[in-house]
Amino acid sequence: xxxxxxxxxxxxxxxxxxxxxxxxxxxxxxxxxxxxxxxxxxxxxxxxxxxxxxxxxxxxxxxxxxxxxxxxxxxxxxxxxxxxxxxxxxxxxxxxxxxxxxxxxxxxxxxxxx
Amino acid sequence: xxxxxxxxxxxxxxxxxxxxxxxxxxxxxxxxxxxxxxxxxxxxxxxxxxxxxxxxxxxxxxxxxxxxxxxxxxxxxxxxxxxxxxxxxxxxxxxxxxxxxxxxxxxxxxxxx
Numbered sequence: 394x395x396x397x398x399x400x401x402x403x404x405x406x407x408x409x410x411x412x413x414x415x416x417x418x419x420x421x422x423x424x425x426x427x428x429x430x431x432x433x434x435x436x437x438x439x440x441x442x443x444x445x446x447x448x449x450x451x452x453x454x455x456x457x458x459x460x461x462x463x464x465x466x467x468x469x470x471x472x473x474x475x476x477x478x479x480x481x482x483x484x485x486x487x488x489x490x491x492x493x494x495x496x497x498x499x500x501x502x503x504x505x506x507x
Numbered sequence: 508x509x510x511x512x513x514x515x516x517x518x519x520x521x522x523x524x525x526x527x528x529x530x531x532x533x534x535x536x537x538x539x540x541x542x543x544x545x546x547x548x549x550x551x552x553x554x555x556x557x558x559x560x561x562x563x564x565x566x567x568x569x570x571x572x573x574x575x576x577x578x579x580x581x582x583x584x585x586x587x588x589x590x591x592x593x594x595x596x597x598x599x600x601x602x603x604x605x606x607x608x609x610x611x612x613x614x615x616x617x618x619x620x
């Protein structure tokens with residue numbers, strides 16, 4: 394099936410550092426979503442991107458929809474301990490109009506040293 | 508709080524058994540999606556319902572089935588359970604089509620003994 398390659402798989406960074414993660418695919422997507430999942434909870438939507446080249450921010454988080462529509466990245470600036478969790482990218486693969494499947498990357502596990 | 512409610516939170520059962528997981532979508536959302544999350548496979552799309560009708564199918568086993576009721580809540584039925592079915596099962600909802608952001612519940616953790 395379709396796959397998203399999300400990297401890195403895990404990161405262990407110092408508090409205050411900036412973080413960058415990305416997703417790539419061989420398929421074209423027309424929507425990219427970024428989610429964060431904390432232990433014992435469901436994924437929470439962080440940012441939604443709908444147009445190629447779109448750059449959207451949500452507080453310290455910034456995400457971009459790649460020009461080729463095959464990739465997206467998420468940046469977290471000045472990381473803090475509560476940023477710990479697993480970040481998932483998801484791309485909407487259309488097979489006609491608004492119908493299609495949301496394909497998830499395997500996640501980037503972020504650990505922050507206090 | 509996403510507004511999506513899933514019950515039960517935990518379920519422990521034995522191989523060969525059948526279970527039903529329940530999901531209430533956010534108020535106003537017509538689409539419900541079911542996902543399976545296991546350690547080695549990430550989030551796998553199972554099935555989508557829109558306003559009571561099946562809209563899309565993913566990697567859903569024949570032993571699994573789902574339905575969406577007139578009040579828009581949904582149930583996922585898992586039968587002839589196997590050890591490999593142990594996983595987190597998430598429900599998500601969106602206003603309409605699946606190209607819109609999906610909001611997730613907190614999941615049901617299913618453990619097969």
